[in-house]
Amino acid sequence: MSTTPAPANPKVGFVSLGCPKALVDSERILTQLRMEGYDVVSTYEDADVVVVNTCGFIDSAKAESLEVIGEAIKENGKVIVTGCMGVEEGNIRKVHPSVLAVTGPQQYEQVVNAVHDAVPPRQDHNPLIDLVPPQGIKLTPRHYAYLKISEGCNHSCSFCIIPSMRGKLVSRPVGDVLDEAQRLVKAGVKELLVISQDTSAYGVDVKYRTGFWNGAPVKTRMTELCEALSSLGVWVRLHYVYPYPHVDELIPLMAAGKILPYLDIPFQHASPKVLKAMKRPAFEDKTLARIKNWRVICPDLIIRSTFIVGFPGETEEDFQYLLDWLTEAQLDRVGCFQYSPVEGAPANLLDAAIVPDDVKQDRWDRFMAHQQAISSARLQLRIGREIEVLVDEVDEQGAVGRCFFDAPEIDGNVFIDNGSNLKPGDKVWCKVTDADEYDLWAEQI
Secondary structure (H helix, E strand, O other), X not given: OOOOOOOOOOEEEEEEOOOHHHHHHHHHHHHHHHHOOOEEEOOXXXXXXXXXXXXXXXXXXXXXXXXXXXXXXXXXXXXXXXXXXXXXXXXXXXXXXXXXXXXXXXXXXHHHHXXXXXXXXXXXXXXXXXXXXXXXXXXXXXXXXXXEOEEOOOOOOOOOOHHHHHOOOEEOOHHHHHHHHHHHHHOOOOEEXXXXXXXXXOOHHHOOOEEEEOOEEEEOOHHHHHHHHHOOOOEEEEOXXXXXXXXXXXXXXXXXXXXXXXXXXXXXXXXXXXXXXXXXXXXXXXXXXXXXXXXXXOOOOEEEEEEEEOOOOOOHHHHHHHHHHHHHHOOOEEEEEEOOOOOOOHHHHOOOOOOOHHHHHHHHXXXXXXXXXXXXXXHHOOOOOEEEEEEEEEEOOEEEEEOOOOXXXXXXXXXXXXXXXXXOOOEEEEEEEEEOOOOEEEEEO
């Protein structure tokens, strides 16, 4: 009998930067590599090759991507670059000429081929024996997962270059989306975070074509997708939703407990003049009235959003309009960015006054203080109420989790003082005992 040891599996290191949509791309690439017999390792030293999935949305993200690429080259030497910044191959190679290959976003096959070229797969690998989990390789904790429903975007916002990097809207077949969701739930996922560049546009490109899931017809459309996802019995959270008229159809589903009463809507500004310069779709004064109506139908509705201050041409009057709008809207979770010009964005060509950096900083500070007061007051209203909490972490101090108005890594936390008996992925009912600007404290009931 031969005692020759089996050849070792080739090893891949992976760094995933940027948004959850890029994280899903990374998961897809890693799943394919694992199916081909590659091991995924967590250190540069153990890897035969390193893949860096970059972000190229704003200058600070590009700088971080270049820094990470440089670190990977220094620590490992064999580096493949992919992702949104991959569309700027010349800029990457100017700084890091030794990278093995550069590919853009969603170019899964090219990335895998580049790995093959750098470190060939084992010829004796048998994918029928060396199994990959049915849900694929996930980079999130076991109890939640991102569910990407489409690629690309049909909008032409003047500050954004996403359509030039990721292309026009391409919706995934509804049956494929629901099959993936079902596999994730069977694998233990308790929360599905629905993502895309424009979630509420799902199906527009295929004219809401009817697909099939579990033998039943389902339209490739946001409302019908949410109805189907609600049958899986887990939390369903919607991200990156534009407030098209048909979004109103989702609010009754939230009120009925079918999906989480949570909407992530990137409003970006409120001033009509600034919104016009941004080329933002569907944002008018009617938005405030719709928000109020949504909360009449679903009083527990949580709305999170992001805004940009210091956009070219933004005046003090425009900024004050935004603050007044925030007071009226009473949004729950809000993030804010100072405008940063992105190479290739149409906003760079606007014939408008550039807002000085010190004014941007001042407006950002005032914006955050203004919204912090709103968020704090709204969270104070939760004290004494009962909430269901999904546990993320547990230590000797207790448990840390999230309730329905907290998306992972971008919103707040719920700290459960008497939760050391819990484990990640548990869902428990708690009573809120305290709150600050962003977080809640609670006790198990």
